[in-house]
Amino acid sequence: MWDTYAVAPIPYALRSTQYKEVSLLPATREEKEEQIVELAERFRAGQVIVWAEYRGLPTPRLNELRRALRPHEAEFHVVKNTLAELALARAGLPVSADLLKGPTAASVIRGDIAGAARALSEFATANRELVIKGGQAGQRMLSSEEVAALVNLPSREVLLGRVLGQMNAPISGLVTVLAGTLRGLLNVLQAQAKKMEEAAA
Template structure:
C-alpha cells in the first residue's frame, strides 16, 4: 500500500492536471513512442515557441483529472505512452503543430483532444489543424460581407451616372437649339 506522502503527491498532480484541463482552450494527446531525442526536442521547441505547454503524463492520473472535469470519453485513449500538449490561449496551435510533426515523423500519433471542453478524436483534431489561421478566416468573412455592399454601391453609382449622362445630353441639345 502506498505511503501517505506518495498519495499526497499523486493527489497534487491530479489536482494540477485537473486545473490545466479546466483552463485549457485546447489539449491534444499523442503517442510519442519511437521518436528520437532530436525529434522530440524539435517538437518541444516548436510547441514552446507557439506558447503551448507539452509534457509526458501518467495515464492513470490524467484519467482521474479528466474524469474530474467530466471528460469520461477520453478514457479509451489513455493507454501506452501519452504526451499532452496544452494551450490556454490558442485553439489551433497544439493541433496544428502536432499534426504537422505527425506527418513529418510517422511514429508520432495523435490520439485525441479536447477543444473548449468537447472531446474530439484523431481525425477531428487533424481537421482542426487543417483550418487556415484566424486572421485569414476573419479576412475572408469580412470580404464576403463587403462584396454585396460594394455591388449595391456600384448599382447606385450606375443609376446616378446614367442620370448625369442623360441630363448632360439634354443640356447639350438645348444649348445647340
C-alpha cells in the first residue's frame, strides 16, 4: 500500500510528481481507516520519526532516498497531513501542527538511528528541496537541530559489539548496555539543547 520500495508498483493515489502535491485521499471510508491503522503501526514501531518537506522532488529522487535508508531499517513515506495526524493520535504519539504543513514526508527509523539520520542529512545536502522540519522520539518532540545531532549516536555495529560483549556476562550487564543506548540518545539531545541555549544567550 505504501510507496516504500522502489521496485514495487505505486498506487496512483500515492504517486508524487514534480508539479503536483501528493494526495493520499482514500476512495472509501474503509480504505481511509485501513491506511490510518497501518500508518499508526509503522509510527508505533519506529524509534524515531523524522518529518520533512519534499516540495519539488520527483519520485525517482525520492526512491533514491528510500534505497539509502533501507539498509538502516528506515522507511520514507509521503503522507497526507490529516491522515498522519490521525495515525499519530491512534499510536498514542504527540502531534505537532507545525510539522504537518505543506507536502509532508515521514522517515520512520526502526533500526540504525545514526545511519538513517546520516543518510537523510546527506540527501538533504545534495537535494535542497528536501527540508528536515523536525522529528520525534517516543513522546519527545525534536527540533531540526536535534535531528541533525542524531548522527552522533553510536552506529548499529558499535551497539551490536557492546551487546555481544555482554553475552557471557550477567543479565544485569546486558540491561546496562541497552539502557546506555537510551541514555546516549537523551544525552545527545540535551547537549544540543544546551548548545542552542548558549548560542541564544
